[in-house]
Every structure is written in structure tokens, then in C-alpha cells.
Amino acid sequence: MTSHNKQYDHKKVEAFWQDxxxxxxxxxxxxxxxxxYVLEMFPYPxxxxxxxxxxxxxxxxxxxxxKRAKGFDVFHPMGWDSFGMPAENAAIENAIHPKEWTxxxxxxxxxxxxxxxxxxxxxxxxxxxxxxxxxxxxxIFIKLFNANLIYKKESxxxxxxxxxxxxANEQVIDGxxxxxxxxxxxxxxxxWFLAITKFAKPLLDNLDNLKEWPENVKIMQKNWIxxxxxxxxxxKIIKNNIILDIKEIEVFTTRPDTIFGASFVAxxxxxxxxxxxxxxxxxxxxxxxxWKKSFISEEDLxxxxxxxxxxxxxxxxxxxDIPLPIYIANFVLSSYGTGAVIGVPAHDQRDxxxxxxxxxxxxxxxxxxxxxxxxxxxxxxTGNGLLVNSNFLNNMTVKEAKIEIINxxxxxxxxxxxxxxxxxxxxxxxxxxxGCPIPIIYREDGAVLPVEQSxxxxxxxxxxxxxxxxxxxxNHPTWKYTTCKKxxxxxxxxxxxxxxxxxxxxxxxxxxxxxxELNLKSDLIKKWxxxxxxxxxxxxxxxxxxxxxxxxxxxxxxxxxxxxEPFKGLFCQGMVCHKTYKDEENKWVFPEDIVKKENIxxxxxxxxxxxxxxxxxxxxxxxxxxxxxxxxxxxGADTARIFMLSDSPPERNLDWSNSGIEGSRKFIIKIWNFFxxxxxxxxxxDKNLEFEDxxxxxxxxxxxxxxxxxxxxxxxFQYNVAVASxxxxxxxxxxLKLNNNxxxxxxxVLSIWVIMIGPIAPHFAEELWKILGxxxxxxEQPWPKSDERFLQETxxxxxxxxxxxxxxxVNLPKGLTKDQIENIVLENDDIKKMLINNNIxxxxxxxxxxxxxxx
RNA sequence: GCCCACUUGGCGGAAUAGGUAGACGCAAGGGACUUAAAAUCCCUUGUCUGUAAAGACGUCCCGGUUCGAGUCCGGGAGUGGGCACCA
Numbered sequence: 001m002t003s004h005n006k007q008y009d010h011k012k013v014e015a016f017w018q019d020x021x022x023x024x025x026x027x028x029x030x031x032x033x034x035x036x037y038v039l040e041m042f043p044y045p046x047x048x049x050x051x052x053x054x055x056x057x058x059x060x061x062x063x064x065x066x067k068r069a070k071g072f073d074v075f076h077p078m079g080w081d082s083f084g085m086p087a088e089n090a091a092i093e094n095a096i097h098p099k100e101w102t103x104x105x106x107x108x109x110x111x112x113x114x115x116x117x118x119x120x121x122x123x124x125x126x127x128x129x130x131x132x133x134x135x136x137x138x139x140i141f142i143k144l145f146n147a148n149l150i151y152k153k154e155s156x157x158x159x160x161x162x163x164x165x166x167x168a169n170e171q172v173i174d175g176x177x178x179x180x181x182x183x184x185x186x187x188x189x190x191x192w193f194l195a196i197t198k199f200a201k202p203l204l205d206n207l208d209n210l211k212e213w214p215e216n217v218k219i220m221q222k223n224w225i226x227x228x229x230x231x232x233x234x235x236k237i238i239k240n241n242i243i244l245d246i247k248e249i250e251v252f253t254t255r256p257d258t259i260f261g262a263s264f265v266a267x268x269x270x271x272x273x274x275x276x277x278x279x280x281x282x283x284x285x286x287x288x289x290x291w292k293k294s295f296i297s298e299e300d301l302x303x304x305x306x307x308x309x310x311x312x313x314x315x316x317x318x319x320x321d322i323p324l325p326i327y328i329a330n331f332v333l334s335s336y337g338t339g340a341v342i343g344v345p346a347h348d349q350r351d352x353x354x355x356x357x358x359x360x361x362x363x364x365x366x367x368x369x370x371x372x373x374x375x376x377x378x379x380x381x382t383g384n385g386l387l388v389n390s391n392f393l394n395n396m397t398v399k400e401a402k403i404e405i406i407n408x409x410x411x412x413x414x415x416x417x418x419x420x421x422x423x424x425x426x427x428x429x430x431x432x433x434x435g436c437p438i439p440i441i442y443r444e445d446g447a448v449l450p451v452e453q454s455x456x457x458x459x460x461x462x463x464x465x466x467x468x469x470x471x472x473x474x475n476h477p478t479w480k481y482t483t484c485k486k487x488x489x490x491x492x493x494x495x496x497x498x499x500x501x502x503x504x505x506x507x508x509x510x511x512x513x514x515x516x517e518l519n520l521k522s523d524l525i526k527k528w529x530x531x532x533x534x535x536x537x538x539x540x541x542x543x544x545x546x547x548x549x550x551x552x553x554x555x556x557x558x559x560x561x562x563x564x565e566p567f568k569g570l571f572c573q574g575m576v577c578h579k580t581y582k583d584e585e586n587k588w589v590f591p592e593d594i595v596k597k598e599n600i601x602x603x604x605x606x607x608x609x610x611x612x613x614x615x616x617x618x619x620x621x622x623x624x625x626x627x628x629x630x631x632x633x634x635x636g637a638d639t640a641r642i643f644m645l646s647d648s649p650p651e652r653n654l655d656w657s658n659s660g661i662e663g664s665r666k667f668i669i670k671i672w673n674f675f676x677x678x679x680x681x682x683x684x685x686d687k688n689l690e691f692e693d694x695x696x697x698x699x700x701x702x703x704x705x706x707x708x709x710x711x712x713x714x715x716x717f718q719y720n721v722a723v724a725s726x727x728x729x730x731x732x733x734x735x736l737k738l739n740n741n742x743x744x745x746x747x748x749v750l751s752i753w754v755i756m757i758g759p760i761a762p763h764f765a766e767e768l769w770k771i772l773g774x775x776x777x778x779x780e781q782p783w784p785k786s787d788e789r790f791l792q793e794t795x796x797x798x799x800x801x802x803x804x805x806x807x808x809x810v811n812l813p814k815g816l817t818k819d820q821i822e823n824i825v826l827e828n829d830d831i832k833k834m835l836i837n838n839n840i841x842x843x844x845x846x847x848x849x850x851x852x853x854x855x
Numbered sequence: 856g857c858c859c860a861c862u863u864g865g866c867g868g869a870a871u872a873g874g875u876a877g878a879c880g881c882a883a884g885g886g887a888c889u890u891a892a893a894a895u896c897c898c899u900u901g902u903c904u905g906u907a908a909a910g911a912c913g914u915c916c917c918g919g920u921u922c923g924a925g926u927c928c929g930g931g932a933g934u935g936g937g938c939a940c941c942a
Contacts, residue, residue, distance in 0.1 A: 060895055223859080228941070266942095331942095337942070341941095341942045343942085379897060538937090646867090646879085647868060647880060652867095660880085666895095669893085720880095721869065728878070758915080760879070801874085805923090850875085
């Protein structure tokens with residue numbers, strides 16, 4: 001038994017129990033019970049965990065421990081997303097090899113993660129830069145290559161001149177590289193693409209079946225895939241004596257109903273016609289050249305002025321026989337639809353802005369229902385209404401007109417219904433060293449072939465020189481030179497490596513049998529997949545999660561795997577935020593360097609005045625980082641965990657505060673002191689619980705209510721409320737005036753409470769469990785069940801309202817009839833007084849809840 | 856510009872099914888203990904009126920549905936996040 005009144009030594013306690021769990025291999029798969037795969041997004045090994053990690057891994061661990069207690073066979077692995085840019089940057093800046101840098105970081109982060117006491121099955125650890133992982137990934141690549149789901153094409157790429165590499169569009173922020181910050185230029189490159197657009201429809205449709213995904217993530221993916229139902233339409237070019245071999249332009253429009261309002265056609269600067277025109281025209285050539293340089297984010301472009309260049313060409317309006325001018329315009333994207341649009345200024349805002357600028361006709365063809373007179377439009381009208389000025393479409397609704405006009409297109413043989421997606425194929429090529437090599441060779445006779453299986457994995461060369469810049473593999477003296485094993489012909493290796501999103505698109509499959517050869521059709525994968533609960537940041541709502549969904553579908557379409565979706569349940573946690581401060585020179589200041597005197601904030605060292613800005617996501621640049629390693633050292637993992645879980649709902653942002661972490665520590669010490677005052681003698685309990693003020697039945701009732709609440713809260717991811725419910729009940733037992741501290745009921749109730757705090761503060765709970773005299777491990781205890789009988793109230797507080805406002809509360813037995821209640825209400829003295837000058841018009845009675853008198 | 860989310864005391868937040876708004880915590884104030892401080896414990900704390908009893912108001916704003924709205928519907932404002940001009 002633990003000695004009394006000793007200090008709670010979190011370092012000793014936490015290390016001890018982590019060791020015990022480890023020795024007993026508690027967190028390995030048991031192969032009994034219903035399988036439950038809990039996975040948190042694996043980290044990039046930056047070298048130090050941050051508060052965001054602490055939050056997400058705490059959330060995942062609460063779930064894993066809770067499900068284990070509930071009898072599930074929990075699989076909870078952890079690994080490393082270990083390829084990527086920072087290792088290469090470190091190599092350049094600090095002359096350390098990426099492999100070594102990454103390995104050191106993993107070692108450090110693993111130690112830090114272990115200090116948090118998370119219930120990982122470390123046996124299954126994986127790292128995406130290891131040869132075993134690369135090998136399996138290259139096999140997957142070859143499968144997709146052979147099925148034509150990976151292909152090479154020339155395409156505009158975002159060229160980062162500092163990194164000498166291509167960035168995906170979504171990796172470009174404000175026209176700059178998301179890591180280098182360098183302005184991005186357009187460059188045409190031949191690159192590897194994954195055919196995600198082939199799966200646009202099923203990826204979209206199956207979102208409806210992801211019942212355990214947050215609605216906002218599904219909406220984001222839906223918008224990202226962006227299905228548009230419209231029409232494809234061919235327009236004849238007239239008065240064409242410039243380009244003779246192009247006789248018509250194909251446009252895609254989602255609003256074919258507005259065709260009678262069309263006043264121009266706009267094509268993308270890289271449309272075939274634009275390119276042809278540029279060869280014969282200096283003006284066009286200059287316009288396109290400017291467009292190539294002016295790569296800025298699409299968002300900025302949205303706000304930027306619409307620019308266009310008249311081509312001196314016209315198309316013929318298919319129904320009005322009038323010429324419509326063709327413009328090359330900066331707001332038309334070649335990657336969407338056909339790269340050409342038909343401009344209807346009255347009913348599309350971009351077309352409206354363009355028409356205003358170039359003085360084109362704005363002809364309204366849909367009447368707004370509210371407005372009667374024909375007032376000139378101030379902006380485009382995109383809503384519903386009846387068609388006007390539209391010949392045979394007049395008086396139809398938008399919906400009817402769409403159907404009719406497509407009909408007419410088909411009769412005339414100029415167009416038809418068409419569906420387009422805004423989703424683009426996934427560019428997976430990276431001109432970098434620290435990534436998975438693409439297992440392809442280019443033979444001297446021109447053949448492009450996958451590497452033979454027996455040669456896998458193709459590993460990176462270790463002797464690498466970063467001093468030249470550019471693509472290190474391309475620059476390596478020997479690595480790329482090889483021969484074709486079948487023919488003996490000379491060949492060159494592909495020197496692009498894979499986007500790290502590829503690595504993270506299937507890693508959850510690798511965990512399952514991390515050491516053996518990957519068999520995607522194995523029973524183990526069928527047993528554990530899809531992942532029952534995936535936890536991670538909302539920032540991955542689209543890319544990572546959509547790519548993962550795609551990869552499974554691609555493999556499943558070629559019969560390589562038998563699951564359709566990677567993640568059954570998804571939970572996205574909020575960011576960890578902290579106050580930011582700036583001094584008078586507008587420089588960020590560390591919060592710990594600030595002193596407060598009479599409500600004036602000053603810098604501890606410089607003495608300069610400092611002002612609080614706001615609470616923002618923790619980031620190094622804003623100096624509002626709190627280091628979890630020192631927090632765990634000073635306060636302990638359990639205190640950090642309790643703080644992470646209290647107060648803020650997991651899906652919302654959490655504000656770091658010192659008083660919050662202090663409060664969590666006080667709670668632990670308070671409970672600790674209480675438990676140390678107890679003195680249970682096993683097998684010698686007093687059966688009758690005696691309190692000065694309470695009946696034991698109340699105590700048991702409250703305990704069952706607590707079980708009910710905490711269980712429900714955990715099931716609903718309301719971890720903050722679960723902590724509150726546990727504190728609420730602890731406030732109750734802490735306040736009891738005990739006559740006897742060796743009581744069986746008390747022992748039982750406290751044991752149950754300790755089991756329930758287990759997933760939240762696991763080391764602390766083990767320690768309390770020991771104080772209670774148990775010789776088992778708390779982590780192995782089953783979750784308690786609340787007994788319905790104790791949740792039934794015999795009396796309820798019944799509310800009496802007058803005109804919907806609460807007037808008084810009476811305590812009534814449960815189950816009274818409406819008539820009985822009405823009598824009681826009308827006989828109530830307070831109510832009688834209030835009714836003296838009023839006539840009752842109506843009485844509404846909801847038994848066991850409320851009565852409302854309408855007067 | 857477009858899309859999404861959010862808005863409840865001094866603060867973080869709670870509130871099955873529309874039925875006692877403010878659980879739990881933080882901060883603040885008062886008290887006890889102490890030579891003193893820290894720690895701990897006890898009390899108070901949505902706003903307004905009132906000595907009090909009590910009453911009125913109150914979940915971003917405006918309107919609606921309802922006997923009854925934090926909760927449902929329509930419109931608006933503010934804050935945060937995302938974005939690839941998606942025709």
C-alpha cells in the first residue's frame with residue numbers, strides 16, 4: 001500500500017507505468033474481440049513534437065484506450081511520413097545527409113511521443129523512407145502504370161526557381177512556393193500523372209456513404225471534385241482568313257439556357273487557337289508571354305482585372321446569326337472544360353466584368369422575379385427566373401430552358417449535354433532527391449518500361465551532392481545509367497521522385513503487416529480495413545484524404561484490393577492556438593518575455609511596450625509556440641493530456657493558457673491527496689456505507705449517472721464534456737464527510753471512477769488503481785456499464801410557465817397524468833396569485849416536463 | 856470574388872427530442888488558515904432595478920413558425936478557415 005501524504009511525482013509514476021505496459025505488451029493486437037483500427041495521421045519527423053501533435057495523439061489515445069476497455073481488439077500503430085523537403089533543406093543548410101537527419105529526428109520524436117504514454121503498438125512502426133516501404137510502393141506504382149492509371153504528359157507546372165522543382169497548384173500559396181516562398185513561374189514539363197479524374201464520379205458519389213465523416217469535409221471534397229452538368233457546343237468561326245485549319249470552337253457551358261444573352265467567346269491563352277494565332281501576331285505573342293510570367297494565385301486573379309485580347313475573329317451565334325467576337329482572356333482556364341467559354345455578361349459575374357471593360361453588350365435573358373421594370377443590371381444576375389428575349393425559350397424556367405436548348409443543340413447537331421469536373425489529374429512527379437524513386441526506365445530504343453520486380457526496391461544513391469542545385473538524382477554521376485535486364489540495351493532511370501502524398505495515401509495498409517511482403521488481398525487487410533477511426537487535422541480535408549480514397553479505388557478497379565474506402569470514420573481536430581504579441585517595432589515577442597504591470601505589457605529585457613494581438617495557430621514565426629517537451633517535463637503527460645481534453649471541444653480550436661495547465665495539475669493533486677487519505681483493507685470491507693449527510697443509494701445513483709454521461713460523451717467525441725462529467729462526480733465524492741474510509745461501496749465507486757479517468761490520464765489512473773489495492777493493471781479493466789434502474793428518477797422538477805415564461809418549479813412524482821398535473825398546477829398558491837387578474841385561455845401540459853398556461 | 860465553418864457571462868465552454876440557459880473549468884472579488892506570502896479550504900459572481908423580498912431583460916442583429924426557440928425557417932452583420940476565375 002502506498003504511504004500517506006507523499007508528493008505526486010509525475011516523472012517517476014509515468015516512467016514506471018509506461019514500462020509496465022510495455023513489459024506486458026498491453027497494446028499489441030490480441031486477436032480476440034471485434035477489431036477496431038484507430039489511426040492518427042502520422043507525423044513528418046521534424047525532430048520535435050509540437051502542441052498540435054500532443055492534441056491529435058491524445059485524442060486518438062483516449063479513443064484507443066476507451067475502445068480497448070469496451071472489449072474491442074484495438075490496433076493503434078504509429079509511423080513516420082519521412083520523405084520530404086525539410087530533410088533536403090537541412091542537407092543543404094547543415095551539410096547533414098537527409099537519411100541521417102531523418103533518422104535522428106525520428107529517434108528524438110519517438111522518445112518524446114513515448115513520454116506522452118500513448119498506447120501505440122510500436123511493433124508495427126513504419127517509416128516511408130525505408131527500403132521495405134519503398135519496395136512495396138514501387139510495386140503499387142508499377143501496378144497502376146501497367147493499368148494505364150499512371151501516365152506521362154506535358155503540362156504547365158508551377159516552377160519554383162529556388163527549389164528547382166515543380167509544385168502542385170495546391171502547394172502554391174499567394175503565387176509563391178509554399179515552402180520556399182519564391183515567386184512561381186509557369187514552365188512546361190513532361191511529368192507523371194495519376195488518373196484521379198477517371199474516378200471523379202465514384203469519389204463524388206460515395207461521399208454519401210461515408211456516414212461517419214464530418215459534413216464539412218465531405219462538402220469540401222464535393223466542391224473540389226466539382227461536378228458541373230452543362231452542354232458542349234461547337235461554334236463556327238466566320239470571317240476567318242487568319243487561321244484556316246481551325247473552323248470551329250468547342251465551348252463548355254453550365255448555362256446553355258442563357259445562350260440568347262451571349263455577346264462574346266473567350267478562350268484560354270494556352271488554347272490551341274491562341275497558340276496558332278501567336279505565331280502570326282506579335283500582339284498575341286506578347287499577350288501570352290505576359291500571361292506566362294504573371295502567374296499568381298487563382299484567388300488573386302479572381303480579384304484582379306479581367307484582361308483580354310480581341311483576335312479579330314468571330315463565331316456565329318447558333319440561333320441569332322449574329323457574329324460574336326473571340327477574345328483571348330486571362331480568366332479562362334485551359335484545364336477546365338474545353339478551355340473556351342461563351343460569355344453571357346448579364347448572368348455571369350466574370351463575363352459581366354469583362355463586358356464592362358471591353359464595352360460588350362449586356363443582354364438580360366432571365367428576369368428577376370422581384371423586379372418588374374427593366375432597370376440596367378449593376379451586377380450579373382445568377383438566380384432563377386423566367387426566360388426573356390430568348391426566342392423559343394421565352395417564359396420557360398431556367399430548368400425547362402436547359403432541357404429545351406440542349407434538345408435544340410442535338411437536333412441541329414451542334415452540341416449535347418455534358419458533365420465536367422473541376423478535379424484535375426494528380427501530378428506525382430517531384431524533381432527532388434528525398435522521395436521514393438519512380439521505378440521506370442527509358443530504354444535507348446525509346447521504350448518506357450517499369451523496372452523488373454526482382455530489381456525492387458530501386459533505392460536512392462547515398463552519395464549525393466546538393467551543391468549544384470537542381471535535381472540531385474539528375475546530376476548524380478552514375479545512378480541514372482542502367483541497362484534493360486531483358487534486352488541488355490542501355491537505359492536511363494527516371495530521375496523524378498514521387499510526391500510524398502503518394503507515400504501517405506496507402507500507409508495505413510502497410511501498418512497491418514508491416515514486416516512481411518505486402519498482400520493487398522490478405523485476410524488481415526479485410527479484417528482491419530477500412531480504418532474504423534481516422535483522426536487528423538482539417539487541413540488535410542481535401543488532398544491527403546482524397547488521394548487516399550482515389551488510390552484504393554484505383555487498386556480496386558484493377559482487382560488488386562477488395563476495399564472501396566480507406567477510412568470509415570473521420571474526425572478532424574481543431575488547431576492549438578496561443579496569444580501573439582508584438583512590440584512597438586511590429587516585431588513578434590515571446591509570451592514568456594512579457595511582464596504585466598498595472599495592465600501595461602512590457603518586454604522583460606528591453607522594457608519596450610508590447611501589445612497583445614490575438615490568439616493564432618501556434619507557429620515559430622509568430623513566436624507563440626509552447627514546447628510540449630518542457631510542459632511534459634514540468635507538469636507530466638497526464639496533466640498535459642487533461643488540459644488538451646478539457647474546455648475546448650476537440651473539433652474546435654484550443655487556446656493554450658498557463659492557468660489552464662495549472663488548473664489541470666491542481667485537479668490531479670486534489671484527487672491524489674484524497675486517495676492517499678483512504679485506507680482500504682482488502683477482504684475486510686465494511687459493507688454499510690455511512691455518511692454524515694448522504695444515503696449510499698444517492699451515491700450509487702450519482703455514480704451510474706456519471707457512467708452514463710461519460711460513456712455517452714466519449715462515444716460522441718465530446719471529450720471536454722467527459723472531463724467535466726468526471727470532475728462533477730469527483731466534486732461530489734471529494735465533498736463527502738466520511739465516517740468510515742474502509743467501505744466496500746466507496747471502494748467500488750472510486751474504482752469505477754478511476755477506470756473512467758483511465759483513457760484521459762492513464763498513468764495517474766494506474767497509480768490510483770494501485771492505491772485502491774488492486775493488483776491488476778487498470779489498462780486491462782473493462783469499461784463500467786450504467787444500470788438503467790439507477791437512472792430512473794422517481795421525482796422530477798416540473799416547470800410551470802405562464803405565456804411561455806418560467807414562473808415556478810415544483811417537485812412532482814414521475815408519471816402523473818395530464819389531469820393530475822392540471823389540478824396540481826391550478827391549486828399551486830404562487831400560480832393562483834399570478835392568475836388573479838387573468839383568464840386562462842389554454843393549458844398545455846407535457847407530462848414529466850412542463851405546463852404552460854396561456855392567459 | 857467564391858466556398859465552408861463559427862458567433863451563448865469577464866474568458867473556454869455546457870444544454871437528449873424545441874421544454875429550468877450558463878453544467879464543468881478559468882479569471883475576479885470576499886472570507887478562513889498564516890507573523891506574512893504561496894498553497895489549500897469556504898462563499899459570491901449573466902445584466903439591470905431594488906435595502907430586501909422580488910421583478911424585468913438576456914444565447915450576434917432583424918423577422919417568422921410555435922403554447923414555448925440557444926435549438927427550426929428566412930434575411931442580415933461580424934469573426935475565422937479554405938480556394939484551382941470551374942463558365
